[in-house]
Amino acid sequence: MSTPRLVAKIEAEEPTLRLAVLIDADNAQAAVIEGILGEVARFGEATVKRIYGDFTSSNSASWKKVLHKYAIKPVQQFAYSTGKNATDSTLIIDAMDLLYTRRFDGFCLVTSDSDFTGLATRLREEGLVVMGFGENKTPDAFRNACHKFILTEVLRPTQPEPEKVSDPKTEAAGVAAASGTTIRVTTAATPEKPQLPRKFMLSALEQSSDESGWAHLGTFGSYLTKLQPDFDSRVYGFKKLSDLVKSRQDIFMTDERTVPGREQKQLYLKPR
Structure with missing residues (x-):
């Protein structure tokens, strides 16, 4: 814990x-x-x-x-x-x-x-x-x-995208198409991101929500770590947990609330 x-x-x-x-x-x-x-x-x-x-x-x-x-x-x-x-x-x-x-x-x-x-x-x-x-x-x-x-x-540091240059394979494919010859070109497979653990996240949300059913994002994130220490939104392609939550409107409802006396807003969420 x-x-x-x-x-x-x-x-x-x-x-x-x-x-x-x-x-x-x-x-x-x-x-x-x-x-x-x-x-x-x-x-x-x-x-x-x-x-x-x-x-x-x-x-x-x-x-x-x-x-x-x-x-x-x-x-x-x-x-x-x-x-x-x-x-x-x-x-x-x-x-x-x-x-x-x-x-x-x-x-x-x-x-x-x-x-x-x-x-x-x-x-x-x-x-x-x-x-x-x-x-x-x-x-x-x-x-x-x-x-x-x-x-x-x-x-790991992200590699910059290489500049587009003429690809010999592409050129060969174009020549082959003109001549009616078929050339099979293979590309490196991009590793797929793991599927979002929906059931686990909803369970953590239930435990971190108040009586109205809403949970503060910070409290929600704390429960995620308590239940699963290796949970990280970056594994699923999102830099921050808030970005992940906002992108999954099919799972979460979100509400940005102004903090009394401050200009800062805080994010709250509940299951949809």
Whole structure:
């Protein structure tokens, strides 16, 4: 269940959580580090940024290029034996050392490895906010051990659309059409977005609504995270939860209400 501190910091204008960002180099991608740190900045300040792995290995080459740029402290860990992951143990020991300093409000664990489920659970037992970052393959056990889990796929930088140039295949197809010859041209398939979990969202809306049946967007979003820590509107193609709600008028009714004494408006919704 999400802690009141996490919800308060999410809704606050200035994030103040002191966070320790710990990265498992063996189970994380360097290509998304900018997106991860940007996401962390939404919730608080990354007071500590450390990455754990064997940086003498060629597999860590991509990480070496970004460590200085983002001021991430590398913690070298040699593999003691084949098939054993010494990196996990080092990260967990460091996390517990940082925990007992009592200087942090939360931890950000960047990994797709379920072996850190116990660590996430232990940190939560101490009343700290735990945020997880991992790929879609991350097991549910680790996802649900976090207050909030964010898929790194949605944090990948978008590639600019290439300029239109003459396509040899298209030209060949035109020549073939003129000559009566058939040429089969294949294109790369675009990955489909997952289907919106309508039943789950309506269940969260029911729990977050008041006696009139209306729910504040912030309260609704908080319940979504409580029920499913890895829920993220960006997975379904929407930058914000408000954009998702407004686009699905077949499911939700929306009402923008003016806050008394302020020009700001707040969004409320109810099932249609």
